[in-house]
Amino acid sequence: MIPQSFIQDLLHRVDIVDVIDRHVKLKKAGTNFSACCPFHSEKSPSFTVSPTKQFYHCFGCGAHGTAISFLMEYSGLGFVEAVKDLAQNLGLTVPEERGDQPGNYRSRTHSEEGEDLNAIMLTAAHFYRAALKDAPEAIAYLKKRGLSGDIAKKFGVGYAPEGWQNLERAYPNYQSGALTTVGLVKQNDEGRRYDIFRDRIMFPIVDVKGNVIGFGGRVLETGEPKYLNSPETPLFEKGRELYGLYQARRAIRDAGRAIVVEGYMDVVALAQHGIEYAVATLGTATTPMHVQKLLRQTDEIVYCFDGDNAGRRAAWRALENSLGQLADGKQVRFLFLPQGEDPDSYVRQHGRENFEALLDSAKTLSQFLLDELSSRVDRSTSEGRARLLQEAKPLVKEITAPMLSLMLRKRLAELAGITQQELDAEFQIKSQPSAAPAHRRALPAQRSMMQMVMELATLDPAVAAKVDRASLADGVGVPGIDQNELRALRHLLDLTKNDDKPLNIGEYFRGAEDEALFAAVEAGTLRWQASGLTGAEVEAEFHGAWRQLLDRIRRARGNALLEKRAQQGWSADEQAQFLLLQQQVTTPAAH
DSSP states (O other), X not given: OOOHHHHHHHHHHSOHHHHHHTTSOOEEETTEEEEOOTTSOOSSXXXXXXXXXXXXXXXXXXXXXXXXXXXXXXXXXXXXXXXXXXXXXXXXXXXXXXXXXXXXXXXXXXXXXXXXXXXXXXXXXXXXXXXXXXOHHHHHHHHHTTOOHHHHHHTTOEEEOSSSOGGGXXXXXXTOHXXXXXXXEXXXXXXXXXXXXXXXXXXXXXXXXXXXXXXXXXXXXXXXXXXXXXXXXXXXXXXXXXXXXXXXXHHHHHHTOEEEESOHHHHHHHHHTXXXXXXXXXXXXXXXXXXXXXXXXXXXXXXXXXXXXXXXXXXHHHHHHHGGGOOTTXXXXXXXXXXXXXXXXXXXXXXXXXXXXXXXXXXXXXHHHHHHHHHTSOTTSHHHHHHHHHHHHHHHTTOOOHHHHHHHHHHHHHHHTSXXXXXXXXXXXXXXXXXXXXXXXXXXXXXXXXXXXXXXXXXXXXXXXXSOGGGGGGGTTOTTSOHHHHHHHHHHHHHHHHOSSOOOHHHHTTTSTTHHHHHHHHHHHHHHHXXXXXXXXXXXHHHHHHHHHHHHHHXXXXXXXXXXXXXXXXXXXXXXXXXXXXXXXXXXXXX
């Protein structure tokens, strides 16, 4: 573990503008710097770098982070590598400490006994890799599938030997509960422990930091299940991870698109033939989180499925989960391979050029959606056209990209033989008002009051440090108060009080439960900066938001007490609490 104090000190010393400017040419834009985003294609700059807050944010694709995040995302470095790279440039030595030290938020990567789960998975990866060298049948199988030693090394391919307790050779304490926690070992009803993966080609699953978080095991020839994936663990959540994304990020940016396939061998085989921008889902359907991750990397996703019924069902599920993630300028397409072919077999038989020619001819999302829905009805009848609209309605309403939605509705109206206005009325879609003129002090978009307080507290920690954070305790466990946001706000205010330096909250909460929330909070501070408020106005905004928040909390607690009185009655103490809350709501608290 790298101490959190060192990470924060490193980010105070490093100049994020210099770090990013080495790779992406930045231009001064007021107090910040801007550029076209390096993580997605765009014509006008939406990528902003804040030298005062030491983070970047793209208002187009949502990419967000620190100098550490940038090196990880842009250069493909692991977390430790990125920290060491920055430290080396500053002449600093990176210290280490145990993962159970107070203040470390990465507890999910350690067992209750303090064992490093990432280190356990890395040991397994090394063991399987070494075992492959002594497994001629496994090597022969990989060669038969056309894989070279170099490509196997790039993906860390290994082999889990036959036998029930081979991992006992890799771990001195084979009885450790951490081995079951990470999904390497199981224990039967009689208490006997055994390896989960046996006689399988092993594909390490790696997260964006380069950590091994799980494995996929494939049988050598025949057997069931054909693919066996790690179970859900503290490190590994199938619906969030994509096999091969860590290795493919640079190629995805260079190619301008990502291919989503169904199997590990497909990813590795395509990479073997020079198509290095493929990833695979992990034994689950494509999820909205998968789509979000990929659209952060590129403007085009091509789903590549078998042409059978199962492939088309998988494609339809991918379509449904992509609709709400799309933005205008982003594109999702669908490629169905000839019957009996998969990406692995097709590229080996027909080569890279032919495979990429198929990619170029893949159906757009709107084509696939309209073709699929039209195939289910008889459009020559009024009833069939009515059913077409009925099935299309919930799908169209999922689309958040305005222009794509408009074009799709126009085409649907043509197919149904009605006007677009009639279709919009039936779908209950209101016409978008024309954009209002920009104002110098356009304030941030509507967000929760708690998130607004967090944004302003991050913008001016000195002001936030003076408020009575104990008042927030009234909201704990109260219905109607977002407990996740409340917990995050209390934690943030504690940090502003106890830390004598500005805190980079995005990096502090990397990998934590509230990581996404605090990234959104940091991005919100850029909007407040752009509003042109002075320091005194920021302070006034904070106190106003703080008073409103306390009023909401006190009203919610008062309502909870009233409900309790109606159901169970009140104690004298609860009655006194209610009267005090009423007085506090009507009389703004002093600051």
